[in-house]
Amino acid sequence: MSDVAQQQERRAGGADDPLDTVRLASLVATARTPERAVVSPVDGTVVGEVPVCTPEDVVAAGTRAVSAQRAWAARPVRERAAVVRRFAALVLDEQTWLMDLATAESGKTRRDAFEEVADIALAARWFAGAAPRVLRRRRVAGAFPVATRTTVHRRPKGLVGVISPWNYPLTLAVSDAIPALLAGNGIVLKPDSQTPFCALALLDLLRRAGLPADLMQVVTGPGAELGGAIVDTVDALMFTGSTATGRVLAEQCGRRLISFSGELGGKNAMLVLPGAELERAVEGAVRACFANTGQLCVSMERLYVADAIYDTFVPAFVERVAALRHGTGWDGEVGTLTTAGQLDRVAEHVREAVAKGATVLTGGVPRPGHGELGYAPTVLTGVTDDMALAREETFGPVVSVYRVGDTEEAVSRADDSPYGLNASIWGPAAVARRAASRLHVGTVNVNEGYTAAWASHAAPMGGTRDSGLGRRHGREGLLAWTEPQTVAEQRLVPAGYLPGVPPERYARWITAFARLLHRVPVR
Known part of the structure; x- marks a missing residue:
């Protein structure tokens, strides 16, 4: 009996579907029935079958996620963080199941599968702890002391697309989804066709942790057929994979003027x-x-x-x-x-x-x-x-x-x-x-x-040159999924020319004021 089969039998006690793939497949965001088999690279056995989504499924999934996103973004960051902390605990509780899936779908060793489990739990903990601080509104220096009150807010992008690869099917399915969710976004996730059940298992745990049912959608199917629909549906995209594919997706995002982050190839x-x-x-x-x-x-x-x-x-x-x-x-x-x-x-x-x-x-x-x-x-x-x-x-x-x-x-x-x-x-x-x-x-x-x-x-993590752009992890990994909004409130006097004051005199006042500011350190 193969290692995978032994692990499945230990977890399930001989159940017909030890990896729970039938239930997980029902979480895919589609109403259609065509399916494809996921075959284990370890021994050639069928791990399970998943629906094959269409571009229309991607659009429908995005619509559902956007509807849920508005209410999610309105919730305090600490409430969103509490969901992520519960998710991290569930990942540790369900680590045997998750490792079984990772090994069955990708052929990795037990120690490499556990590395993914530990990474998710520790990353989720950090992001949940940091989010209230990093995402809070921030007072900055206004145009005029006392008269201008300027605040920077962090608003969610809206809908974030994540296209994840097969090599780390657990970690890379949620490394960017977690900070994007904490920032108040909805998610459309497309895992690689070889490893869909790992992504679906994590979606299951997120919903068990309290994530609204429609907020994160998983679509399964060929990237060549669904990638363009994802770009056309979302407000920002994260891609992990080859440099060649990253260039194509970045160009598509550029035409729509939406954010693109990519961790691409390396040597x-x-x-x-x-x-x-x-x-x-x-x-x-x-x-x-x-x-x-x-x-x-x-x-x-x-x-x-x-x-x-x-x-x-x-x-x-x-x-x-x-x-x-x-x-x-x-x-x-x-x-x-x-x-x-x-x-x-x-x-x-x-x-x-x-x-x-x-x-x-x-x-x-x-x-x-x-x-x-x-x-x-x-x-x-x-x-x-x-x-x-x-x-x-x-x-x-x-x-x-x-x-x-x-x-x-x-x-x-x-x-x-x-x-x-x-x-x-x-x-x-x-x-x-x-x-x-x-x-x-x-x-x-x-x-x-x-x-x-x-x-x-x-700390931020990502590549330079042909290895990609953007960063995951750290403050950068949270702020990447937000739009900064500046709100400046002018009080007492106008910010421009003053009524009744000749423009030349006003210009002299501003010149003197600017020279004075040059002597004051910028904070």
């Missing part, structure tokens, strides 16, 4: 500098490269190792990679790839690199005995810029290792990429911090791979 670099602690760096690199079977936007695909440590680091790293345990249970360190298309991409990148002269130090072959879409964790050297593996995102358990002379060369080569999402630097903290300041990326982890920056929910 992230890890720098191992002189003075790095060998054992910590090896373990950190293994996790940074192969967590979630390398299907992680912020994982490392390029390793630049300083000459002074290369001959000790690389053999130790390769030995540890070769020993990684395959499987989806708690003892598994590497699961399966999620889609056949992704397996093909990984295999082709490696095949082309080897054909052009790269050397495989370990891996480089499928592992069909470890899941239908298994691929051995792979380390290569001799990868050159004319290979797709050097420049394009692979998004799998593959990493290229490069020898560099010193920190200067490591920084220069790491930054030689059209992408700018995440980086990891291992070495003395002061040296690493200086190197970090020169990298054109959205996040940098010092003596850690990706978790430190991602899990710092109070």
Whole structure:
């Protein structure tokens, strides 16, 4: 019996639908009946069937969400935050079910599935605590002291669209929906077709926590058919996925003049500098490269190792990679790839690199005995810029290792990429911090791979250049789903020319007033 089947049986005690997929499918925002099967990448079994929505379903879902949004936005922020806190508690209570779904739909290990559960609970807690403070109205300096009272309010965008990917089907379904809901918005969420039940399970928990029934709608179906309808329906869009698709969606949003945020592709670099602690760096690199079977936007695909440590680091790293345990249970360190298309991409990148002269130090072959879409964790050297593996995102358990002379060369080569999402630097903290300041990326982890920056929910997270625009997490992740509105109240005297005062005299007064203000520090 597969790990997935064992997990399902433990939870359900032999129930016919252990993952509750029949009930979850009923939450999809459609009145139509065509369905498609969701097949597990672990063993080829059918996880469940979901309706296939149409563009008309998207419009109808948006209409329902907008109707509910008006009443939701009128509720105090603290009431909205209370719903999110209850949701966070339910996520922890229902973690076994959620992990079962994540493994069944995406083929990830138990430890990677739990990482999603923990991230949701901790992020929801931070956003719920921060929202009343970040979203409250704020007094700012008016045009004229005493006479002008100016206040900045944060109004919700209205309806936010979220298009989420298959690699982190729990976390990325709600990472942006939660702050958008706290800001007073309605949501239309389209999860990837491979992982709809994770999103539906989270919708179920949000409604159980007290979210109004119509406020958040989930539509399922092909992105190519529904993406345009979502853009045409919402007031702002968050997309997580490839750079190519992000460009298309951003252009569509631009034509409508609505907000677009996107966390897109990456070809992230890890720098191992002189003075790095060998054992910590090896373990950190293994996790940074192969967590979630390398299907992680912020994982490392390029390793630049300083000459002074290369001959000790690389053999130790390769030995540890070769020993990684395959499987989806708690003892598994590497699961399966999620889609056949992704397996093909990984295999082709490696095949082309080897054909052009790269050397495989370990891996480089499928592992069909470890899941239908298994691929051995792979380390290569001799990868050159004319290979797709050097420049394009692979998004799998593959990493290229490069020898560099010193920190200067490591920084220069790491930054030689059209992408700018995440980086990891291992070495003395002061040296690493200086190197970090020169990298054109959205996040940098010092003596850690990706978790430190991602899990710092109070700090913004996102990419530069071809890795996207906008930020999730932090104040920025809340304010992104609001429109600032300035309300300025003029009292006592007019703000413009004064009745009965010659314009020339008024201009002299304002000039003197402006010169006086130049001597006063701006707060």
